[in-house]
Amino acid sequence: MAKRISGKDVAADVKASVAAAVRTLPGQPTLAVVLVGDDPASEVYVRHKVTDTEEVGMRSIKKTLPATATQAEVEALISDLNQDDEVDGILLQLPLPNGLDANQAIECIDPDKDVDGLTEASAGRLVLGKTGLRPCTPTGSVILAKRALGDNLSGKNVVVIGRSILVGKPTALLFLAENCTVTIAHSKTKDLPGLCRTADILVPAVGRPQMVKGDWLKPGAVVIDVGINRIDAPERGEGKTRLVGDADFADCEPVAGHITPVPGGVGPMTRACLLQNTVKAACYRRGWTLPDGV
Ligand SMILES: Nc1nc2c(c(=O)[nH]1)N[C@@H](CN(C=O)c1ccc(C(=O)N[C@@H](CCC(=O)O)C(=O)O)cc1)CN2
Numbered sequence: 001m002a003k004r005i006s007g008k009d010v011a012a013d014v015k016a017s018v019a020a021a022v023r024t025l026p027g028q029p030t031l032a033v034v035l036v037g038d039d040p041a042s043e044v045y046v047r048h049k050v051t052d053t054e055e056v057g058m059r060s061i062k063k064t065l066p067a068t069a070t071q072a073e074v075e076a077l078i079s080d081l082n083q084d085d086e087v088d089g090i091l092l093q094l095p096l097p098n099g100l101d102a103n104q105a106i107e108c109i110d111p112d113k114d115v116d117g118l119t120e121a122s123a124g125r126l127v128l129g130k131t132g133l134r135p136c137t138p139t140g141s142v143i144l145a146k147r148a149l150g151d152n153l154s155g156k157n158v159v160v161i162g163r164s165i166l167v168g169k170p171t172a173l174l175f176l177a178e179n180c181t182v183t184i185a186h187s188k189t190k191d192l193p194g195l196c197r198t199a200d201i202l203v204p205a206v207g208r209p210q211m212v213k214g215d216w217l218k219p220g221a222v223v224i225d226v227g228i229n230r231i232d233a234p235e236r237g238e239g240k241t242r243l244v245g246d247a248d249f250a251d252c253e254p255v256a257g258h259i260t261p262v263p264g265g266v267g268p269m270t271r272a273c274l275l276q277n278t279v280k281a282a283c284y285r286r287g288w289t290l291p292d293g294v
Pocket residue numbers: 045091092093094095116136137228243262263264265266267268269270271
C-alpha cells in the first residue's frame with residue numbers, strides 16, 4: 001500500500017522555512033496580487049495568497065479591477081506595479097474574465113517580478129537553466145517527489161502526462177534539471193498505459209478525472225497527481241460534488257510506492273511555492289543573499 005505524501009504537511013514545512021528566511025532578511029518582501037472580475041474561486045485563491053503572504057511576515061498588496069476592465073486597464077495596472085520599487089512580486093490571478101487576453105497581460109509583468117514564472121522570459125530562463133522564477137505547481141511537484149525519494153532524483157524515469165505551457169512543459173524541464181530521464185506524454189502518445197509503466201515518477205497533469213489506473217503503474221512508483229477536478233458525487237447527496245485527481249486514487253494506492261492525494265496534494269504546494277518565489281524575487285532584485293531553506 002502506497003504511502004500518502006501530504007502536500008498540506010510539506011507545504012506547512014515550506015511555509016515555516018519561508019517565515020524563518022524572511023526573519024533574516026534586511027527588508028520586507030512585497031507581493032502584489034491582481035484580481036480582475038468577481039469569479040468566486042479566484043476571490044478565495046487571492047484571499048489565501050494575501051493571508052499566506054502576511055502569515056510568513058511579508059507584505060501584500062491586493063489590487064482589484066471590475067470584470068468590465070479593458071485590456072489596457074489591466075496592462076496599465078501591471079505597468080504601475082512594475083514601476084513601483086516597493087513591489088517585489090506580481091501575480092495576476094487566472095483565469096481572466098472573457099474578452100481579456102491573459103497571455104498578453106502576463107507578458108506585461110516584469111520578469112524579475114514574475115512570481116508565477118509564467119512570462120516568456122521566465123520560460124526562457126528555465127529552458128536555459130538560468131537563475132529565474134519557476135512556475136509554482138511544477139516546483140511543488142518536484143519538492144513532493146523529493147519527499148518520497150530523497151533529494152537525489154538523478155536517473156529516475158519520469159513520465160509527465162500533459163504538455164500544457166502552465167504545468168506539463170515546465171514540470172518536465174524541472175525534472176530534467178534534476179537529471180531525470182523525462183518523457184512527456186500527450187493525446188497522440190501511443191500505448192499510454194505501457195509508457196506510464198516505465199515511470200519511477202508519474203505526473204499526470206491533463207485535467208481528466210481518475211484517468212490513471214493502478215495497472216498503469218510500475219509497482220512502487222511515485223505518483224504526483226497534478227489534476228484537480230471537480231466531479232459529481234451523488235453518494236454525498238443530490239447536487240453534491242467532490243475533488244479528484246487525474247489518478248484513480250483508490251485503484252493506484254495499492255500499487256504505488258507513494259502517491260499525493262487530491263485535495264491536499266499539489267494544490268497546497270502551489271500556494272507555498274508562491275511564497276518562496278516572492279522571497280527569491282526580493283533577494284534577486286535587491287541584491288540580498290538568498291537565505292538557506294528557500
Ligand atoms: N496566477 C495564477 N492563477 C491560477 C493558478 C496559479 O498558480 N497562478 N492556479 C489555479 C488556482 N490556484 C492558485 O491560484 C490554486 C488552486 C487550488 C489550490 C488548492 O490548494 N486546492 C486544494 C483544494 C481546494 C478546494 O477544496 O477547493 C487542494 O488541491 O488541496 C491552490 C491554488 C488557477 N489560477
